[in-house]
Amino acid sequence: MTTGVSFDDLVTVATVGVSRKGFSVSELAGPAAGNAGATDAADPAAALLDAAALLTVARRAGVRPVPCAARAATGGAAGQPRGARSERELPATAARLLRRLGHADQAPGFAAGDAGLVADLLGAVRDAGCVASAPLLPELLAAAARTRALRPAVVPVLGERGRWLAAQRPDWRRAVTQETAGRTDDGGPGGDGAGVSAAEQEIWRTGDRDERRGLLASLRRRDAAAGRELLAAGWAKETGEDRAALLGMLAHGLSAADEEFLEAALDDRAGPVRDTARRLLGRLPGSAFRGRAAHRAAGVLRAERHAGRGRLVVTVPGDPDEAAVRDGLSTTSPVPGIGPWAWRLIQVLAAVPLAGWTARLGPPPAEIVRLPVANDLALYVRAGWRHAAVRHRGSAAELSEWVLALLEADSETRVNWPQGAWVSDTALAAMLPATARAERAAALLAAARVDDGMGAYALSAEVAGIPAPWPAALAGAVISVLARSVARPVLPPLPRALLGSAARCLPADGAVDYAAELTLLAGTCPRDWSALLYGAAETVALRRAFLAELR
Amino acid sequence: MLALAPDDSSRRAAATLGRPAPWDGTGAAGDLVWGLCAGSAKNPYQVIVELDGPAFKCSCPSRKFPCKHALGLLLLWSAGTVPDLREPSDYARAWHESRREKAERASAAADAAGAGQKDTAAAARRAAERAQRAASGLDDLQEWLRDQVRVGLAAAATAPAASQAAATVAGPADMAARMVDAQAPGVAGTLRGLSGLARSAALGLPVRAAGGAGVRGAGTDQAGPAAADGAAGWPARLLAEYAMLHLLTRAHERLDALPDGLAAVVRSRVGYPVSRDDVLARPAVTGRWLVTAVRELTDGTVPGRRIWLRDDGTGQWAMLLTYAAPGGAWQDPRTARLRPGTEVHADLHYYPGQPPLRAVPGSRHGEPVAAKPPAAPDGLDGMLAGWADGVARDPWLTYWPALLTGTPLPPGRLAEAGAGPAGCGADPRRWYLADQEGNALPLADRESLWTLLAVSGGQPVTVAGEWHPDGLAVLTAWHGDEAVTL
Secondary structure, X not given: OOOOEOHHHXXXXXXXXXXXXXXXXXXXXXXXXXHHHHOOOOOHHHHXXXXXXXXXXXXXXXXXXXXXXXXXXXXXXXXXXXXXXXXXXXOHHHHHHHHHHOOOOOOOOOOHHHXXXXXXXXXXXXXXXXXXXXXXXXXXXXXXXXXXXXXXXXXXXXXXXXXXXXXXXXXXXXXXHHHHHHOOOOOOOOOOOOOOOHHHHHHHHHOOHHHHXXXXXXXXXXXXXXXXXXXXXXXXHOOHHHXXXXXXXXXXXXXXXXXXXXXXXXXXXXXXXXXHHHHHHHOOOOOHHHHHHHHHHHXXXXXXXEOOEEEEXXXXXXXXXXXXXXXXXXXXXXXXXXXXXXXXXXXXXXXXXXXXXXXXXXXXHHHHHHOOEHHHOHHHHHHHHHHHHHHOOOOHHHHHHHHHXXXXXXXXXXXXXXXXXXXXXXXXXXXXXXXXXXXXXXHHHHHOOOOOHHHHHHHHHHHHOOOOOOOHHHHXXXXXXXXXXXXXXXXXXXXXXXXXXXXXXXXXXXXXXXXXXXXXXXXXXXXXXXXXXXXXXXXXXXXXXXXXXHO | OHHHOOOHHHHHHHHHHOOOOXXXXXXXXXXXXXXXXXXXXXXXXXXXXXXXXXXXXXXXXXXXXXXXXXXXXXXXXXXXXXXXXXXXOHHHHHHHHHHHHXXXXXXXXXXXXXXXXXXHHHHHHHHHHHXXXXXXXXXXXXXXXXXXXXXXXXXXXXXXHHHOOHHHHOOHHHHHHHHHHOOOHHHHHHHHHHHHHHHHHHOOOXXXXXOHHHHOOHHHHHOOHHHHHOOOOHHHHHHHHHHHHHHHHHHHHOHHHOOHHHHHHHHHHHOOOOOHHHHHOOOEEEEEEEEEEEEEEOOOOOOEEEEEEEEOOOOOEEEXXXXXXXXXXXXXHHHOOOOOOEEEEEEEEEOOOOOOOEEEEEEEOOOOEEOOOOOOOOOHHHHHHHHHHHHHHOOOOOOEEEEEEEEEEOOOHHHXXXXXXXXXXXOOOOOEEEOOOOEEEEEOOOOOHHHHHHHHOOOOEEEEEEEEOOEEEEEEEEEOOEEEEO
């Protein structure tokens, strides 16, 4: 043997067994060569182990680095040099508080259940002009990849470093690209000026659906016509799913110039494409689509004098014709318990903005909603109006008048229709401006009984929907609900349902220290549930500390 | 911190109490932390923790020790929400003083007992007996190892007992038990670490492992000897480990003929006990010791940690090894506050052996303070030269301290970076750390590598950790002045 025994040779012999294969060593490979004589001459098994030990030590001690191009070490391989020093990083103390509030301090990763709270905190980071600190980025990106709801909060605080990091991992990159696609401000794949750059053409041809959506969105914001033309050019070759996903991007920079294309999409083979086209056409003032809807609605509802008082008379629409079906009216009711004729009425009313009725019928919304309706059809009319209120935006002042009137009209009745037919109070109230919404919620809380289990659910959902931080009136109302409950031996349903959102949404930066108020209440309530109040107080206190760090 | 908890329910309870809400009048001064915790009694509980023990005192009726209040207070303190005060509160001071008196009385009693002069002759006899027992145990081990390669590693692991001679039936776990009897705990630990490897042989796993990634997690994190030959298949790794044990038995045979330093290495690898007092009696090395990295050891029966220290002035390294004591505290409580990025001016006493690494802390000349980020002393080549030198003095060495500056590269990036011959030999599935001189070393696969990448931003970054022959475990990265634990 001229090259000497290698370690692999020894492994082969040892695996099969010296007793079967036999072994003798004369020379050893590599740096151990000089020591072959040190091996045991008497026992081949010992000799093998001796040789293996020599070669193992030689190999461990002789580990060499892998040669690489020097530019690998200066960022050339992992991307462009990063670390823009102009961006202000979240202070380390604030980062620690964020991890604690998101329960990322005990086990790695932000818990999905804390997504709302974490999103609020990240919003504050963005508003303070900070970006997430580097050690925090992987956990934030992992959370964004896992929890879609967190993406709008995570992406704006990534900063240059975070965007670079996200590009290093497919799952993170996808989460960020998808989010960028849906956003209205700057971002998305490169390119500027009018027209489609070569790089964009390439992405459009080879990218996945999310990348193409992102590209189309950014192109639409820059040059709406070019975006529409790009989509139209390959329209026939796209799959139904792609057509629906891409068509939705026309929402960016939507204008009358898009009407023709959208109108054609009403005849698309794929249902989702037709739905998207209807949604977009409905938002286009002066479109033929809206004209047709207004025409259909005009024949359905008229005001008249009856027995000396005003009332509304409904002409139930007949079976929809072909054009009406094309515009989205269905012949059968998808909602159990609602007959076809009632469904037709609701649909026709839902298709036109409420502002039209104010103009057509004369009196202000509050009076219109109060008018009696012939043949006991009032509930169906209001059902249609509720749909119209959440579907069409318009003048905010007029819309909120309508919403308040509709909420008032059914405040006493509890309508038990299925979800698809009746827009809930919560969804309707969400159309109000934030202050009006908070005032309404505060009034409801002030009137609510703390142990009404059914009401607690709906009311707490409504309160939780009001964006943080809550206005003082609402915060006060929530605290007062808790104060009304401290004498109870068990925590009643309403405060129990409110506590979670209270911890997250009570103002944490104003003159009133709600953490102190909660702690005070916790000191007076029964021990069995004081921990819940202490927990909420702690969350508010940590949020206060966090916001203070940002200033 | 929660490792101190006596059971799971205490741990959960402590997590709830580790929040500011139920606490009042908390404070910390020196090694004392105290506070009042609202509980189920009329008066709040007085809770006191002495970190230098740690010792606990709480006025609650719980029989658990430490109770949830004390743990909660510790959590609170570790979260940085306990204010530092100049003077302890009255109840804390009273307890502290009574405790100190008790300790003084106890040590006086111990001195009195010591004055009775241990019988040195008896001690020598015990040592000789021990050496005899170890020698005979290692003889058995030597024979067992030879049997393994005689029969063949595959057959020894899989063959049914009946067809084997009695000696070869024993697996590494049985042999480990034998080594415990022989009072060779170091060897026993190595053998226990190998039983998993031998099992994979029994399961008939492929002879070549799937690749570097095959040792993900378990292998690299336990940093045990089994991990040392990463990419190779199980027979190669088993043979390497058996060979190193064989080398140890042969070295032990001629223990008296070995140079002092090497003999000390052999004794420590076999597991001869060295008393802490003996180590403390060795010369002190004073330095400003920067904690570069802390390795949590979670694979053993007791949790432990390796704390790596470096004196920037002399470039000297040291390692403190500490384990959780049965009561839940760290055996060496003074190490509990040593976190990466802190520096402590203290005396260290090295264990006998070469190269000097393991040490125990002696007198302290100041509290741990936050330190400036260190400058990496040398490149990858320099670190490897130190490692090779270390292996030359202790062939059983499996890890080595590292303080480096380099750019982390995610899997596949090294091949991209290295055009032509450069970058060849790199595993496209592994992370690497590249330095400015055109060298790269593989990194041990851990989820926190993404944090390392984030901290680097694709730029060179100062990192500390442990080098193992199959990869560098990065444990700390400096982000500006902040030492980020990975």
